[in-house]
Amino acid sequence: MSASKDTPPPLPEPLRVAVADSHTHLDMQAGTVEEGLAKAASVGVATVVQVGCDVKGSRWAAETAAAYDNVHAAVALHPNEAPRIVLGDPDGWSRQGARPGGGQAALDDALAEIDALAALDHVKAVGETGLDHFRTGPEGMAAQELSFRAHIEIAKRRGKALVIHDRDAHADVLRILREEGAPERTVFHCYSGDADMARECAAAGYYMSFAGTVTFKNAQPLRDALAAAPAELVLVETDAPYLTPAPYRGRPNAPYLIPLTVRAMAAVRGIDEDAMATAIAANTARAFAY
Ligand SMILES: [Zn+2]
Numbered sequence: 614m615s616a617s618k619d620t621p622p623p624l625p626e627p628l629r630v631a632v633a634d635s636h637t638h639l640d641m642q643a644g645t646v647e648e649g650l651a652k653a654a655s656v657g658v659a660t661v662v663q664v665g666c667d668v669k670g671s672r673w674a675a676e677t678a679a680a681y682d683n684v685h686a687a688v689a690l691h692p693n694e695a696p697r698i699v700l701g702d703p704d705g706w707s708r709q710g711a712r713p714g715g716g717q718a719a720l721d722d723a724l725a726e727i728d729a730l731a732a733l734d735h736v737k738a739v740g741e742t743g744l745d746h747f748r749t750g751p752e753g754m755a756a757q758e759l760s761f762r763a764h765i766e767i768a769k770r771r772g773k774a775l776v777i778h779d780r781d782a783h784a785d786v787l788r789i790l791r792e793e794g795a796p797e798r799t800v801f802h803c804y805s806g807d808a809d810m811a812r813e814c815a816a817a818g819y820y821m822s823f824a825g826t827v828t829f830k831n832a833q834p835l836r837d838a839l840a841a842a843p844a845e846l847v848l849v850e851t852d853a854p855y856l857t858p859a860p861y862r863g864r865p866n867a868p869y870l871i872p873l874t875v876r877a878m879a880a881v882r883g884i885d886e887d888a889m890a891t892a893i894a895a896n897t898a899r900a901f902a903y
């Protein structure tokens with residue numbers, strides 16, 4: 614990567630109405646948690662939901678949320694993590710590197726840890742869970758689906774929000790939510806469906822969280838979905854360090870870049886930035902019950 618690709622984008626103009634980044638991974642970003650939170654707060658991103666993707670990351674999320682009033686935690690085994698636990702997958706998704714598969718018993722152990730973390734006060738959500746047909750091949754599907762169903766059960770039993778990761782799996786995610794019965798509060802993180810799916814999510818009362826992808830040039834179907842979503846179900850997120858909004862695509866993302874996405878969202882919906890931020894702030898607090 615060139616130096617400019619690694620250079621953090623500049624601070625955007627602050628929001629006048631503070632919002633929350635509904636989905637971030639501070640543990641994968643450069644700098645300390647204090648620095649990241651201070652930078653975000655300086656531009657009106659007052660709150661973040663820190664999302665764990667495996668047992669270790671979920672423990673870290675819970676500890677970080679306990680340490681900072683403006684951090685809330687979500688805990689889960691990522692949809693690409695569950696098959697790795699069962700099968701092992703040296704070429705697959707994980708920041709922890711290769712390890713041998715541990716079978717069903719290892720998945721049960723990991724789910725028991727997630728369940729225990731989900732009981733904690735500072736943990737407001739179970740996720741990110743769901744289906745990823747992009748990264749997980751046919752051999753991992755059964756473990757991924759079993760893990761998704763188990764996370765839905767945990768969220769309902771613990772009375773927490775459910776955070777969905779849905780990559781190239783819209784119909785199957787919606788079907789499994791119907792089959793299991795979705796928790797009272799369900800959030801599609803990095804919403805990637807079209808306007809028809811947005812109407813389906815709206816009818817079910819699912820929140821839709823929009824990431825920097827909504828600013829991408831080729832993302833008109835996503836903007837159409839945002840325009841179709843009811844104002845009371847719309848959230849914003851970074852999914853940082855990924856999905857940096859335009860015009861900084863490809864450079865490191867962090868919660869302080871949320872204002873760029875909020876402005877793009879306001880433009881799509883034809884409302885002013887303060888009204889967009891006011892709705893997002895209320896929706897996020899309601900979705901995660903903080
Ligand atoms: Zn995700």
Ligand SMILES: [Zn+2]
Nearest residue numbers: 636664741852
């Ligand atoms: Zn994520």
